[in-house]
Amino acid sequence: MSEASPVTTHGTELSLGADWADATYPVMLVDPSGVITRRNPAAARLFPDAVAGARLADVVPEWLADAQGQLGSPQPSGDGQDGSRTFRGQVGERSFEAHASGRDDGSVMWRLVDVTDRSRAEEALVREQDRFAFVVETSDELLTSLNVDRCMETTARLAAKYLADAASVVVVTASGKLSVATAGRASELTRTTIDADLAAVPGLRQALRGYPPVAPRRMDPSSVPDWLLPRRLTGEVRVALIVPLPGHGMPAGALVLWQHDDGPRVVSADETLLRLFAARAGAALAAARMYAEQVSITAALMRDLLPPQLHRLNGVEFAGGYRASRPSELIGGDFYDVYPGSGQGQETFVVLGDVCGKGLEAAVLTGKIRNTLHALAPMAADHQRILELLNSALVSSHHSLFATLVLGTVARSGDRVQARVTSAGHLPPLIVRTDGEVQEADTHGDLVGVMPTVTATTATVELMPGETCLLYTDGLTEARGGPVGSEEFGEQRLRRALSECAGLGAEATVERIQVLTSDWVGRGNHDDMAVVAITAPRTASAAAGAVQPRAGEGL
Amino acid sequence: MTADPRQALSTGGYAPGTLRQQLWDAVTRRDEDAATTAALTALDHGVDAEVMLLDVVAPVQRQVGTEWAANRISVAQEHAATSINDRVIAAVARHPVSRTEPRFGRVIVACVDGEWHAMPARLLAEVLRLRGWAVDFLGAQVPAPHLVAHIHQTGPDVVALSSSIPTRLPIAHAVITACQAAGAPVLVGGAAFGRDGRYARLLGADAWAPDARAAGDQMAAGIERRRRSPSTYEPVDDLPHLADEEHARVSRSASDLVKRTMTSLDEHFPAMRTYTEQQRQHTAEDIAHIVDFLATALYVDDDDLFTTFITWTADILTARGVPARSLHLGLDLLAGQLPDFPRANRILGAGRRRFDEHLADSGPSPG
Numbered sequence: 001m002s003e004a005s006p007v008t009t010h011g012t013e014l015s016l017g018a019d020w021a022d023a024t025y026p027v028m029l030v031d032p033s034g035v036i037t038r039r040n041p042a043a044a045r046l047f048p049d050a051v052a053g054a055r056l057a058d059v060v061p062e063w064l065a066d067a068q069g070q071l072g073s074p075q076p077s078g079d080g081q082d083g084s085r086t087f088r089g090q091v092g093e094r095s096f097e098a099h100a101s102g103r104d105d106g107s108v109m110w111r112l113v114d115v116t117d118r119s120r121a122e123e124a125l126v127r128e129q130d131r132f133a134f135v136v137e138t139s140d141e142l143l144t145s146l147n148v149d150r151c152m153e154t155t156a157r158l159a160a161k162y163l164a165d166a167a168s169v170v171v172v173t174a175s176g177k178l179s180v181a182t183a184g185r186a187s188e189l190t191r192t193t194i195d196a197d198l199a200a201v202p203g204l205r206q207a208l209r210g211y212p213p214v215a216p217r218r219m220d221p222s223s224v225p226d227w228l229l230p231r232r233l234t235g236e237v238r239v240a241l242i243v244p245l246p247g248h249g250m251p252a253g254a255l256v257l258w259q260h261d262d263g264p265r266v267v268s269a270d271e272t273l274l275r276l277f278a279a280r281a282g283a284a285l286a287a288a289r290m291y292a293e294q295v296s297i298t299a300a301l302m303r304d305l306l307p308p309q310l311h312r313l314n315g316v317e318f319a320g321g322y323r324a325s326r327p328s329e330l331i332g333g334d335f336y337d338v339y340p341g342s343g344q345g346q347e348t349f350v351v352l353g354d355v356c357g358k359g360l361e362a363a364v365l366t367g368k369i370r371n372t373l374h375a376l377a378p379m380a381a382d383h384q385r386i387l388e389l390l391n392s393a394l395v396s397s398h399h400s401l402f403a404t405l406v407l408g409t410v411a412r413s414g415d416r417v418q419a420r421v422t423s424a425g426h427l428p429p430l431i432v433r434t435d436g437e438v439q440e441a442d443t444h445g446d447l448v449g450v451m452p453t454v455t456a457t458t459a460t461v462e463l464m465p466g467e468t469c470l471l472y473t474d475g476l477t478e479a480r481g482g483p484v485g486s487e488e489f490g491e492q493r494l495r496r497a498l499s500e501c502a503g504l505g506a507e508a509t510v511e512r513i514q515v516l517t518s519d520w521v522g523r524g525n526h527d528d529m530a531v532v533a534i535t536a537p538r539t540a541s542a543a544a545g546a547v548q549p550r551a552g553e554g555l
Numbered sequence: 556m557t558a559d560p561r562q563a564l565s566t567g568g569y570a571p572g573t574l575r576q577q578l579w580d581a582v583t584r585r586d587e588d589a590a591t592t593a594a595l596t597a598l599d600h601g602v603d604a605e606v607m608l609l610d611v612v613a614p615v616q617r618q619v620g621t622e623w624a625a626n627r628i629s630v631a632q633e634h635a636a637t638s639i640n641d642r643v644i645a646a647v648a649r650h651p652v653s654r655t656e657p658r659f660g661r662v663i664v665a666c667v668d669g670e671w672h673a674m675p676a677r678l679l680a681e682v683l684r685l686r687g688w689a690v691d692f693l694g695a696q697v698p699a700p701h702l703v704a705h706i707h708q709t710g711p712d713v714v715a716l717s718s719s720i721p722t723r724l725p726i727a728h729a730v731i732t733a734c735q736a737a738g739a740p741v742l743v744g745g746a747a748f749g750r751d752g753r754y755a756r757l758l759g760a761d762a763w764a765p766d767a768r769a770a771g772d773q774m775a776a777g778i779e780r781r782r783r784s785p786s787t788y789e790p791v792d793d794l795p796h797l798a799d800e801e802h803a804r805v806s807r808s809a810s811d812l813v814k815r816t817m818t819s820l821d822e823h824f825p826a827m828r829t830y831t832e833q834q835r836q837h838t839a840e841d842i843a844h845i846v847d848f849l850a851t852a853l854y855v856d857d858d859d860l861f862t863t864f865i866t867w868t869a870d871i872l873t874a875r876g877v878p879a880r881s882l883h884l885g886l887d888l889l890a891g892q893l894p895d896f897p898r899a900n901r902i903l904g905a906g907r908r909r910f911d912e913h914l915a916d917s918g919p920s921p922g
């Protein structure tokens with residue numbers, strides 16, 4: 001304890017001296033020549049050789065000796081508020097902060113503070129922050145896309161960023177081929193689909209088969225086929241780790257991690273994180289694949305339910321427009337079809353209708369009616385007969401299914417178009433004359449599917465060149481909205497709009513009506529809206545391809 | 556396609572100016588055959604397909620809009636002209652010179668929901684196809700759920716969104732965010748985003764292009780996704796001013812505002828009492844437009860959006876012989892109904908000032 005005796009040179013040091021001896025942290029006083037002049041018991045315990053008279057550099061670790069040497073240089077970093085300077089280093093197993101304070105006589109007082117626990121906590125925090133960032137980025141990126149290719153790319157990119165020097169993701173496609181995405185830390189993403197033999201890569205085959213369950217395992221990098229390796233790898237691959245990506249009941253794919261050396265980036269060091277990543281990536285891939293399968297099933301089922309694209313047929317312009325009541329659905333309870341006739345006179349059969357109900361269920365019912373009408377199309381000349389047959393089919397079916405519809409039989413005659421239209425409980429078609437006059441076709445009848453019999457009257461309509469006959473559903477006229485809100489679009493507005501469409505042609509007329517009604521409803525709710533325009537082509541040249549010879553033109 | 560393709564033209568008879576005149580004449584005559592024949596003949600004689608689309612069809616289509624604004628053609632004629640131009644584009648796309656194998660990635664081209672002007676998007680789609688992209692053109696007014704479903708199905712490298720009407724900007728914002736959340740970077744274009752693309756940046760688009768050529772160039776250079784973490788990012792972060800709820804309240808009560816303004820107009824504007832039902836309808840629609848633009852200006856917090864619309868409307872009304880003075884009155888009456896809306900009043904005030912300056916600039920006072 002003699003080293004801790006009171007300092008006598010300075011008054012201030014006398015009082016400090018008392019603290020010295022009691023201080024729980026090591027304190028040493030070093031003179032300008034680097035020789036220790038005093039130390040307290042804590043310092044003696046830490047540095048047993050640091051007795052008074054010893055050179056500091058001989059008895060302390062190198063970093064502290066270097067620190068003593070640096071004190072002469074005007075390096076400001078690490079300066080404390082009191083003019084002291086701080087250094088960090090290890091003494092044995094523990095971490096210390098060494099604070100140096102210069103004194104008036106040129107000597108230095110070193111105080112050492114044990115920061116081992118704090119450093120460990122800080123390191124652990126940084127590690128946790130890294131893990132958190134990785135987990136957040138993984139979730140963010142993998143949750144965004146339901147596209148299999150994009151999910152593969154994202155998985156490869158994230159793995160190459162966080163887990164290894166490069167990564168490859170392998171997925172077996174529906175046709176049994178291998179789809180491969182690769183990414184390196186610096187190299188770009190690549191994607192290939194190949195027809196390769198998995199037997200050449202046994203570890204991969206097991207990971208992709210998923211049975212029996214396999215853990216991440218190393219494989220011999222020298223046995224890796226070229227198609228599995230990321231392009232432009234800088235340096236030799238020393239470690240290759242195959243990680244199965246678990247899916248919904250079956251593997252979603254496999255991840256291969258590539259490493260140039262045995263360094264700390266090899267993820268086996270943190271298996272929890274690797275498993276977590278594999279689980280997330282596998283789930284994302286499996287969801288994307290399931291989505292793709294569902295989409296293709298839906299598309300196959302929907303194909304026949306979608307409203308058909310209309311175009312010119314037998315010298316008559318046809319155009320159709322459809323807007324389902326729900327924006328996320330493409331189909332609903334309204335429908336239209338056009339069947340080109342093949343018989344003499346080439347009559348075209350047009351039908352537009354509205355089935356009770358809304359949404360997908362109604363759309364499935366329209367499918368049944370449309371199929372029936374398709375079968376009845378050859379009888380297009382006899383609307384009454386078609387309605388009777390359809391009615392009895394609906395009445396006898398186990399669905400409580402009824403519909404309103406308009407039938408039309410259309411044929412070119414010279415430069416005019418003759419149409420016979422029949423309404424079965426539906427809004428009668430409107431006819432737009434060249435001068436802008438709008439007329440209603442004189443047809444009315446019962447809706448189908450309710451009563452044992454139906455009756456309807458048929459109107460004959462003649463369209464001069466440029467004139468249009470418009471079939472539409474009540475979704476159009478009953479659309480609520482407008483500038484003051486909740487007002488019906490109404491038949492008057494429709495007639496006025498049509499009047500402005502005089503001579504416009506089928507396609508432009510349909511588009512104009514759709515724009516007006518869509519703007520009218522704005523973001524409000526509406527029913528399904530369907531519209532079909534039948535137009536006699538306007539000019540002789542525009543009617544090229546008409547079945548009637550030019551000689552037949554004229555009155 | 557890197558060099559300026561306009562220089563490729565040598566034959567004077569097929570210079571863009573001459574072709575524009577031919578197409579314009581055919582379109583005004585509503586002669587579809589003449590229009591497509593002119594285009595196809597020019598392609599046969601070596602005119603570049605991109606030049607045909609962007610230096611012939613696009614300017615003619617712009618001219619159609621200008622003629623409509625000046626009341627020289629009707630809405631119906633505008634539709635007819637547009638539909639002929641559509642046929643011309645289809646014919647150009649089918650011509651052998653347009654046959655291009657996709658060699659770049661995949662892009663979806665679509666119009667924002669509620670946007671019917673599909674022509675700019677269609678031109679872009681064809682130009683990108685010519686430049687070697689696999690293009691999915693989804694057409695006019697694509698609801699956001701359809702667009703997102705399509706992104707998941709095809710995994711495009713870029714989604715190109717078009718909007719010409721500024722009042723679709725709030726919807727455009729939602730669509731941009733939805734596309735980005737589905738992992739696709741979004742390039743936007745069209746008049747709605749401002750001449751300098753300011754609203755594109757404001758609404759968080761990854762890129763903006765002033766025209767189809769620039770869009771093609773940017774796509775070739777690559778469009779980076781602005782990576783914003785969906786865990787922490789909210790679309791409203793871009794628009795802190797929405798916190799005052801003025802936009803939400805104005806757009807929610809839009810029809811009431813229109814109704815009350817109509818009633819006030821009846822009191823303050825005697826000429827209204829002699830209006831026919833259809834004239835009243837038009838007036839109500841005009842006021843609804845003003846409210847719609849006011850709501851949009853509140854959304855992006857930009858006076859210019861509103862003042863540009865006001866001067867445009869004044870010209871449209873004047874061209875149709877409608878007294879533009881009623882517009883000024885409409886703005887006054889609207890402001891009177893929004894006493895507790897400081898931002899709305901600022902915007903309406905800017906609109907009135909710009910309106911007065913505009914009338915002073917354009918000569919004799921109408922009305």
